[in-house]
Amino acid sequence: MPFLESEEENLPRRKGVLIMDEKTVRRALTRIAHEIIERNKGAENLGLIGIKTRGAYLAERLAKIIFEIEEVQVPLGFMDITLYRDDIQTKLDQPIVQKTEVMFDVADKIIILVDDVLFTGRTIRAALDQIIDFGRPKLIQLAVLVDRGHRELPIRADYIGKNIPTALNEQVVVKIQEVDGEDSVTIEKEKRK
Amino acid sequence: MKLKSRHLLGLEGISKEEIGLILDTAETFKEVLERPIKKVPTLRGVTVVNLFYEASTRTRISFELAEKRLSAELVNFSASTSSVKKGETLKDTVKNIEAMKIDMVVIRHQSAGTPYFLTQCLSSSIINAGDGAHEHPTQGLLDLFTLREKYKKIEGLKVVIVGDIKHSRVARSNIWGLKTMGASVAVCGPTTLMPYEIDKMGVGVYSNLDEALRGADVVNVLRIQLERQKGGLLPSLREYANEFGINSDRLKRLNPNFTIMHPGPINRGVEITPEVADGPYSVILDQVTNGVAIRMAVLYLLSGGEGKVE
């Protein structure tokens, strides 16, 4: 099963404004890892769940950093939220469903949900519903690399790599090493159709 | 990647990529079925009608479960042919049902081509749950899924379908699907139950079971209907069991790591002996489990949005 194809890859390359590069991404993730440990007083009862595609790799990286700091192996899961989307009946083609792999018990854990960009909040809503179908966590927190605003639901992030105020016709493009061969965040002017 | 048609009428003409997509999607749904809450909200607001004009237990339950686990609304309609024949036509029945705002129709009918006929009367997506001796595509898909699960790939497998090929929609859907996925297929059964020019479908044709089984990886055993004896197609079920029944002695001719399949319901002691049906190589119950996942995948992939004309 191929990993979800990067939607951006199919688009013609457009020059954008570079907001974060490899170094700043790394720093942001390290800071988030520290904040998570600090806020939850250690890493003992944590569980990380990354939203596919890029959030999954970011969660993996956070787990690694947390291990480096605390020497605790935080259980890691990946989630595809397609089946919980609220726009499934209005899309022309059904999105390809990927596997959800949450191999640990979420009940009574502090779950850190990880994604690359926080935008309307709809993806997070879907992920929250899905997590709750897996069990009843003690707490769910949200970590994102970029918060670009324009929320359509009452959702906020607990840990943010960078706040990037954007216009609706702009597009935030997150690239990460594991998928795109580089770490970067850029803003592109034109909104994709 | 998406399915070319908004209906699933058969596996004839369905591409390798499309089958691959359905099987991949079914893998995800199989994982859903192992969750504590075996249900996702995906098809909330979608209404599915299960139209069963022919008796069926497992296919109907399997579709119902698949619909429920996708949070679809479902309505069941079962009718015996006789009562329907006296009353309104099939077209009137389905037109009336569609007028109640439904999105998808799952149909089982004793007359081949009826799902195709429905695509011309209705605007809903139509899923064939078995039409006469024509096709039973979800059964074909779940058989492919079960084989892929065990062998990782279907290409190169040698599959023998044994029994009443003439009257079997399962055989036809399996032949199309297996051939598309690169398996080599043979059919074996009494010559009276072999349809005309079946070899032109690209399958080996045998009337000697021992020859057919030699070197095969998979045996798909079809149910033999009692009525065939009355129609003069078979002298007796006893003779059928002797000549075409799968027993443990015959399994020796198969390749190691072989598989026994049966679409059910089983006539134990006729087409298959109990010890073979229950043997470690039998995937008969896996087929049933996988049926739900396959049907969820099909329902999901066919339930596009409003602009689903394309």
Add this chain to the structure above:
Amino acid sequence: MNKKTSIEAELIIAGGRIIDPASKLDKVGDIYIRDGKIIKIETKKLIPRKKIRFSPEIIDAFDKIVTPGLIDMHAHLREPGREDEETILTGSEAAVAGGFTSICCMPNTQPPIDNQESVKFIYEKAKSAKCKVYPVAGATKGLKGEELTEIADLVKAGAVAISDDGRPIYSSSLMRYALEYSKMYDLPVISHCEDLALSSDGVMNEGFVSTVLGLKGIPGVAEEVMVARDIRLAEFTKSRVHIAHVSTEGSVNLIREAKRKGVKITCEATPHHFTLTDEIIKTFDTNAKVNPPLRTKKDLDALKKGLKDGTIDCIATDHAPHSIEEKDVEFDAAPFGMVGLETALGLVITELIEKKVLTWIEAIARMTINPVKILKLNAGQIKVGMPADLTVIDPETNWVVEPKEFKSKSKNSPFGGRKLKGRAFLTIVGGKVAYQS
């Protein structure tokens, strides 16, 4: 003399290419008509075109083909009983639109045409029809295959043949008696050849296509064993048998052999059987469900060969109207049959003449003089003194079959949307224009 005749004529068909198979005539000429009869055929001193334009009694047939009025010896007109599907009137309207001036209606109506009264009923109704209608009467009472009808009475009332069409005369002994008895009146028995045990509940040709579709098959042998039986019975009784709607290669071969041996056998083929194969059923189109079923390419080629070498005497439509309600159902539940009167000529021209299977004269013979010889009708020839039943064909016109525009009450044709070349331009029945395109 010429001038005088032209004044006396009520109608002149001028300047057309006259094809009359009976007299082997194929020449441009003028046909003079008076009192419903042909009074003169002029192929030398033709009326100049200028004059044609200004004379209302002269029909310009320049670039057209003029043939004896076409005859369909096999149509189902559904009256009495199913007037919602067709009547003798609407059937005759469809016939003249298709270029036919005489049609024979089969007896499987409700009730069937199996006694003198019902034969008279057909003739009574036919008085107001657009073309001539000749009843074929039942061979057995109620078409039940149990007792012979009163054949002498039927002949006196005007039945042109006897048949249980739609069903075979299943009992071989009854078939023997039907042949023997009708011999007294030199009446042909038209046989629908089908071994009902072999065809069973089949719905299409048994072949690779039925295997793929999972539809129950009617094997070619279901027809052939009955053709073989009827040949032997006709030979034994020295009677005339006519095999309806021959559909398989095997049947054609059996009939060819029988004719060689001198058996009094004739037969017909339908346009749908020499045009379509069972491949068309792949879309489960119930309009293509017909009995005998559409066969394979091999059979289609054999029919064409049989038409060419004269094994097959006639082209007949087996026009079988069915209501939309009856056909708009699942394939197994639909009745057999398709309409054919309005597509037959176009299919003959497109599939046989254009494709060089038959010459014009051969094709027209199979739709005129050949059925006339079998049924002994006073028609089918362009000859002085004969009834002026004529068909003027526009051989070059290209058209698309649109069942909605059919004159027939029923629209169950699998040819909808098909492009055809050639159709009737004018149909004259008894000297009167019955149809003009």
